[in-house]
Amino acid sequence: MSGASTEAPFGERIDRALADTGLQRALGGTVGRLATARRDAFAALPEGDALRDAARAAKLGALASLDRHLEALARAVEANGGHVHWARDAAQARTIVIDIAHRAGAQTVVKSKSMATEEIALNPALEAAGLRVVETDLGEYIVQQAGEAPSHIIVPAIHKTRADVTDLFERVHGTDRKETAEALTAEARARLRQDFLGAEMGITGANFAIAATGSLVIVENEGNARLCSTLPRVHVAVMGMEKVVPDWPTVGTLLSLLARSATGQRMTSYVSVLGGPRGDDEVDGPEEFHLVLLDNGRSELLADPVLRESLACIRCGACLNACPVYGRIGGHAYGFAVPGPIGAVVAPTIQGTPDAAALPFASSLCGACRDVCPVRIDLPRMLLAQRARARRGDVSGLGRAERGLARMAARVLGSERRYRVATALLRGLTRGLSRFGPAQRLPGVAAWTGPRTLPEPAKEPFRRRWERDRG
C-alpha cells in the first residue's frame, strides 16, 4: 500500500488533516511521547554531541565515495553467495522483485517494514502480479488491513487509536472484539505465524549495508524482520543506495544513535546482521538472497552539493517527532512514503511531482528538526534549496505571478527611494481601504486577516521619526 498517489492536492490534504479531530487526538499523545523519550535518552548520553558529529562526518565521508562503496558491497554480497540488482527507478525495482518472485515460484510474500518498498509502491505491483503480500510489522499489518498507507516511518499506525484497531480487527478478522493492546497483538501474532511459516519469499528493507563484509544490518523491536529474512526460502532486501557504509566502526557509531533518536531506546530489541544465503554448514537462513539497490532520484540528490547531505539520513524519524507541522497534519498529508521534514526535502527529487514540489513550502523553518537530527543534517537549509529549485523548475506558469512579485519586491527593496515611495503608497492604500474593508479581499491579505488582525502601517514610519528627531 503506497501513500505516494494522492487524490486531493496538498493544500486540501492539510485542511482535511487539521479538521480531523481523531487524527489530532491520536497524534498529539504519541508524537510528544516519542520526542520526550528521545530527549531523555540523549540527556543520559554525555557523549551524544560527539557521537552526532562523528556520525555526520562518517556519513558524509561515505557519500563522497558512494560509488566505490557500492561496488565493494556488491562484490562482497556476491562473494557471500547473494545476488545484487541495480534499480534505476521505482518501475525497474518493482520489475526486479516481481521477476525474482516468479522465478522462485512464490505465492505468498511476508514483508517487514521498509520505507524503500513504500516509496516504489511495491505491494500493489506484487498483488497485481498474482502474489499475496502480508505485512508483518504490527503497525504495517494494521494499516494494510485498513487499506491505508503508513503515516510515520517508525510507528506506521500512529494515526490510529487502540479503539480504531479494536474496530478494525473485529471487522477484518471476523473475531469477537479485543479491547486490550495485548489481546489485539496476540490475535495478529497468531495469524502472522501461519504466514511466516508458509511464505516462499520474504521482503525486507535494511538499515545499513556494510561494504567491507557484504552484510546487512536490520534493527527492530518485534522480530518480524528476522523471521522474514530467515524463514522463507528466498529473501529480497530493498535498500536505498545511500545506506551503504564502509565498515563496522561506522555502523557502531550510527547504531548508538539510531534507536535513541527514534524511540528513546538505547538499542532495539533485535539487531540482525545478515550475511547472505545459508551456508552449507549453517542451519538458519534463506537459500537465496537478493539485494536490490535503489537509485530513484538519489543520484540527483548526490550530485547537488547542497542537497547531498540529505542522503546522510538514517531514517530515525526524530525530525517527524520534533516538527510542529508533522505534529499537526500527520504523515498522510505529505503524500510520500517518508513524511516530515526529511520527506519534504527528498520527495521533490525522488517523487518529482508538482505536488511534491510544494512540500518544502509547508514549513515555518523553525529548525526544531535540525536540533534533533542524529547526523546533523541542516534540514532548513535543504528545504530552502528545494524551494529555490521549485521556483527555477517551475514551467507550469502557476508560479509566474509569485516570481514577478519577487522581482518587483527586489527592485523596490534595492533602492531607498523606491522603498519609501512604495511603502508610502501601500500605507495610503491600506489606511484608506481598511476603512471600507475591500483591502481584506486582496490575495494574501485575506489569508492573514481571516484568523488574525493586522495593524495598520504606522502613519509615521521609524525612519521619518528619526529624521524628524535627529535629522
Add this chain to the structure above:
Amino acid sequence: MAHTALFVTCLVDQFLPEVGEAAVRLLEQVGCRVAFPPEQTCCGQPLSNGGFPNEAAPLARRFIEIFEPYEAVVTPSGSCASMVHSYAAGLLASEPAWRERAAALAARTFELCSFLRARDFVPRARVEGRVAVHPPCHLLRELGQGDAPAALLARVPGIDLVSLPRAEACCGFGGSFSVQHADLSTAMADDKLAAVAECGADWVASADTGCLLHLGGRLARTGARARAVHVAELLAAPS
C-alpha cells in the same frame, strides 16, 4: 566613540516604529552612539525564504555596503540578524570577495537582546502585569541566544516573569508560511496562545516582529485578554 548602526528592519519601520525607538533608547543606555543609515531597506530574508536567492543576493550585497562602515550593527530581530549571519555560507557563498566581507560584517552584527546582555544592561523600566517570554526560533536555534530576552527581563525590578509552557515550540509565523499555509500557521499560534493562557500571562513578549504581529493579531482576533509586546518595549518602558 564609534557608531553602532541600527538595522531597524522593514516590519519595525512600517508597522511597529515604537519598537525601533525603544531599541535606540536601550542602545544609548548602554553607551552606544546610535547611527541610522538611511539607505537601509531589507536583509533579503523574505525573498531568500521564498526560493528566490538570485533576487535576494543583491540585497545582501547592498546590506553589506551600507553597514560595514560601522563598528557594530544591532537589530531588534533575531531572524534578520541570523539572515545576515547566513550570507557568507548562503546567498554569497559562491563569491569569495563578498563572502569574506559578509563573514566580517556578521561577526559585528547582533540581535538586540543578545547585544544588551553582553553589555550587562540593567533595565530601569517598570513593568506591570505578568510576563511570559516566547523565544523566537532564529534567535533560539540559529543564534543560540534564545535565553537572552528572558535573562534581560529578569533584571527588571519587581517584574512578574512566568515560565511559558512548551516555550521552544514555533509560534507558526515563518514569513510567507503565515499566508501560504494560513490554517496551519494559525493552528500553531493557537497552541502557543494556549500555553500563554495556561501560565496566566498578561503579556507574551517576543524579540521578533514577525512572531509579534502573528501572535498579537491572533490574540486580538480571538478577543483574548493577553497582549503581545516586543521585549525592547518592556525593557525601555519608563520607570
